[in-house]
Amino acid sequence: MLIKTKQFGEIEIDMNQIIKFPNGILGFESLKRYTLFTLEEEPKIKCLQCIDDENVAFYTIIPWDFFSDYEINISDEELDVIHANSVEQLIILNTLTIYDDIRYTTSNLLAPIVINADTLEGVQIVLKEDNYSTRHYIFSGQRGEA
Amino acid sequence: MLVLTRKENESIIIGNSVKITIIRCEDGKVKLGIEAPDDVKIHREEVLNMVKEENKLAASAKNRNMEQWKNIKL
DSSP states (O other), X not given: OEEEOSSSOEEEOOGGGXXXXXXXXXXXXXXXXXXXXXXXXXXXXXXXXXXXXXXXEEEEEXXXXXXXXXXXXXXXXXXXXXXXXXXXXXEEEEEEEOOSSGGGOEEOOSSXXXXXXXXXXXXXXXXXXXXXXXXXXXXXXXXXXX | OOOOOOOXXXXXXXXXXXXXXXXXXXXXXXXXXXXXXXXXXOOOHHHHHHHHHHHHHHHHOOOXXXXXXXXXXX
16 A cells, blocks of 8 residues: 655555554554654664654664663563564664754653564553653763753 | 542552552652552653653654764764
């Protein structure tokens, strides 16, 4: 099917590239269907494009590409949402907030997005508040919490 | 909304597995003790709101200038 994207025009995706978020994403609870693709310009960045609203798209990273000691704890209840029973099924992504000067780009380590690659279902989880915040600089030189 | 009055060291029980105890109440602050199973997520409301706001900011960001990415060591 052909879908409209926020910044990459129309792209063709297969039905098996549709990721369903049963609970939506926090703040976008009514939007349930997304697709994920890697940016040609920068393979470490993936775009989570909403299918139900072309204007909603998140740039995301695999956290361990930038934060090697990142740790998350996912509850059974959250795994149930995406029908996951093994870590091998999971893709973990963290959204980026990009500013005019991209050197100050931050990632939301507090609320990772967890996708079950087998069932193509996703959920955003909020970790315990002690360790991470919604804004961590991703580039060296700006490392740390924003 | 159900409104209950409780004193220090009194509790309320929610469902079969969540117990909230008033530990201390002074200076306009209430200290709560919460006993719940591990799979019950407990968050301060403002933390969830912070995540929502950050999501909105993240979703609204334009892809700026992708050329800039190439000039930065990822």
